[in-house]
Amino acid sequence: MNARSDGKPAVRPFGTEPSAGHLEIMRVLGRSERATSVVDQILVSVGTAIVESRLHPGDDLNSVELARMFQSSRTPVREALLTLEREGLVEINAHRRPRVRRLSLDEVRDIYELRSTLYALVSRRIVENATESELGTLRDLQHRLEQAADAGDVDRYFWLNVDFRNYEASIAGNRTVRRVLDGVGVRTLQLRHLSLSLPGRLGASVADHERLLRAYEDRDADLASALTQTLVRRGLAAIETSGWTGRGDS
Known part of the structure; x- marks a missing residue:
């Protein structure tokens, strides 16, 4: 398992103060926010490290090192x-260490196509259903996104962006759509973080x-639907034009 360029470990136990990333991964995986078990601690910490690109496609995941870090046996590490393998973030093959899974570009395109279609529906439902108070909450989140973008803080911007999208889904009120979006799992988070980390992406996003948000406030369903699809597709285009291959060599 690689350390970051600043010498800090890629995987960091979070103790009693989980980050926004830890909380979101626990939510997507259906885990308690308390995350008291060693298994939860390991899967959330490793998952967050993958999403935030502290671990990269192809990086080995050393079970012995993880067991030592979390003061556990190797059984919770394996679990x-x-x-994480079921969620599409880790590859486990016989006779070799587990490693961070490499996504093909075709798989990335499929995921973004699904998100584009579903968020178009979400945006229409927001125009139809959102109260002024709910739009005000989205406006508050937008102000915080602007602050994070101005500061160039990719991680903070990313998790605020996740909050924005999650709140949109809750306003839309379509539980099936929400389940499908969550079902794409943390693979989507990994890709979204990658896209936003590319040069110029924070300002464009x-x-x-x-x-x-202005389309929501103007109650323009057609424009909102088109804009949200454009927003998702631009994220995909940023990945495609970056030279990313899913092999950790971009």
Whole structure:
């Protein structure tokens, strides 16, 4: 398992103060926010490290090192990594160490196509259903996105962006759509973080969110639907033009 360039470990136990990333991964995986078990601690910490690109596609996941870090046996490590394998973040093959899974570009495109279609529906439902108070909450989130973009804080912007999208889904009120979006799992988070970390993406993203929010406030369902699809597709285009291959060599 690699350390970051600043010498800090890629995987960090979070103790009693889980980050926004830890909380979101626990939510998507259906885990308690308390995350008291060693298995939860390991899977959330490793999952967050993958999403935030502290671990990269192809990186080995050393079970002995993880067991030492979390002061556990290797059994909870295996259980946590098996959960992450089911979510599409980890590869486990016989006779070799588990490693961070490499996504193909075709798989990335499929995921973004699904998100584009579903969020178009979400945006229409927001125009139809959102109260002024709910739109005010989205406006508050937009202000915080602007602050994070101005500061160039990719991680903070990313998790605020996740909050924005999650709140949109809750306003839309379509539980089936919400379940499908969550079902895509943490693979989506990994890709979204990657896209936003590319040069120039924070400024473009915050401007796109501002246009989308104005469409909500104007109650323009057609425009909101088109804008949210454009927003998602631009994220995909950023990945495609970056030279990313899913092999950790971009």
